[in-house]
Amino acid sequence: MELLTTCTFRFLICSALSDSSHWTQPQMNVQTSSGLLDLRPIKLGVEVRGINLSEPVSDEVIEEIRKAIHKHRLLLFRNQTELTASQHVEVAEWFGEIAEPISNHPTTPNRAILRLSNDWREGYRGVGTKGWHVDFSEKKKPNSFSLYHMVAAAQKGNTDFVPLNEVIESASDETRANWNRLWTRIGKNNVYPLLYPHPVTGLPTLCIHFDQQPETIYDYGTENEQTNLMGSAQLKKEIASEIEKDDRRLIYSHKWETGDFIITDNLALAHHPSKESQLEPAQIGLRVLHRVTVEGTSVPSKTRTVTNPL
Numbered sequence: 001m002e003l004l005t006t007c008t009f010r011f012l013i014c015s016a017l018s019d020s021s022h023w024t025q026p027q028m029n030v031q032t033s034s035g036l037l038d039l040r041p042i043k044l045g046v047e048v049r050g051i052n053l054s055e056p057v058s059d060e061v062i063e064e065i066r067k068a069i070h071k072h073r074l075l076l077f078r079n080q081t082e083l084t085a086s087q088h089v090e091v092a093e094w095f096g097e098i099a100e101p102i103s104n105h106p107t108t109p110n111r112a113i114l115r116l117s118n119d120w121r122e123g124y125r126g127v128g129t130k131g132w133h134v135d136f137s138e139k140k141k142p143n144s145f146s147l148y149h150m151v152a153a154a155q156k157g158n159t160d161f162v163p164l165n166e167v168i169e170s171a172s173d174e175t176r177a178n179w180n181r182l183w184t185r186i187g188k189n190n191v192y193p194l195l196y197p198h199p200v201t202g203l204p205t206l207c208i209h210f211d212q213q214p215e216t217i218y219d220y221g222t223e224n225e226q227t228n229l230m231g232s233a234q235l236k237k238e239i240a241s242e243i244e245k246d247d248r249r250l251i252y253s254h255k256w257e258t259g260d261f262i263i264t265d266n267l268a269l270a271h272h273p274s275k276e277s278q279l280e281p282a283q284i285g286l287r288v289l290h291r292v293t294v295e296g297t298s299v300p301s302k303t304r305t306v307t308n309p310l
């Protein structure tokens with residue numbers, strides 16, 4: 001009981017410290033500084049109403065959207081059914097340089113688009129299904145944004161998103177201290193702090209990439225440095241159980257509809273498609289999802305000074 005009280009108390013403190021709009025009632029309208037965007041809070045991030053991305057968007061509105069993405073971390077635009085592949089790529093270019101996929105499915109309408117499907121003839125199957133991840137976190141400068149367009153939604157197949165700052169805040173002091181000492185190495189040269197400040201907001205986040213089975217290093221660069229004391233499989237499991245604890249309280253599970261367009265602050269969230277997303281078209285209907293990602297601009301670092309603290 002005492003433990004429960006402590007956790008609840010911690011949670012309240014954390015909520016009060018983090019951006020309060022994440023926790024306001026869904027019906028409430030968040031006013032932006034210039035009042036140009038109609039934002040409605042959802043469990044993680046906001047739904048942006050009244051913008052048709054198939055039509056020209058003013059520079060002022062684009063600027064507001066650029067600010068909103070770091071503040072809210074996930075922006076959902078519904079009903080973008082008319083959005084073309086090249087318009088999807090143009091929206092991604094608002095945020096920086098496009099990071100092209102490593103390979104293109106034959107059906108992709110644009111080389112910047114990774115086309116995913118539950119039908120291998122329509123797109124790549126099984127991408128990202130190995131666990132919680134951050135897109136392209138194994139790159140020297142992990143990608144900064146992901147933009148998803150649900151071209152055809154199936155009856156089932158949510159994608160789960162979780163805010164990593166809240167995962168860190170809700171972990172025990174012991175777990176957090178352990179994570180704080182951990183680094184991961186992929187290949188010869190790419191060494192990442194597990195826990196580091198987000199390069200734009202400064203909020204603590206995690207660099208996770210456990211598809212790659214990285215080497216784990218304690219106290220990297222100090223005289224106490226030790227390799228593989230905790231295996232990457234064990235660390236992956238520990239992080240997953242922190243993310244999913246308390247009945248998945250921290251997770252936003254997005255039920256897709258055709259035309260949904262989601263922009264995420266890739267470094268602030270981990271995500272994971274549900275197993276159901278891979279069920280056969282005969283069972284759940286055809287699923288086609290387009291993803292465009294934006295190049296990162298910084299190397300994860302414990303000491304980096306943040307560019308735009310909230």
Ligand SMILES: *[C@@H]1O[C@H](CO)[C@@H](O)[C@H](O)[C@H]1NC(C)=O
Nearest residue numbers: 052053054055079080081082
């Ligand atoms: C968005 O704009 C396109 C192009 O003008 C139009 O065809 C479509 O109906 C609009 N969608 C909505 C939901 O208003």
Ligand SMILES: *[C@@H]1O[C@H](CO)[C@@H](O)[C@H](O)[C@H]1NC(C)=O
Nearest residue numbers: 047048049050051077078079
């Ligand atoms: C999307 O379209 C549906 C059906 O036309 C409508 O009920 C809903 O209000 C629209 N949502 C937004 C955010 O425009």
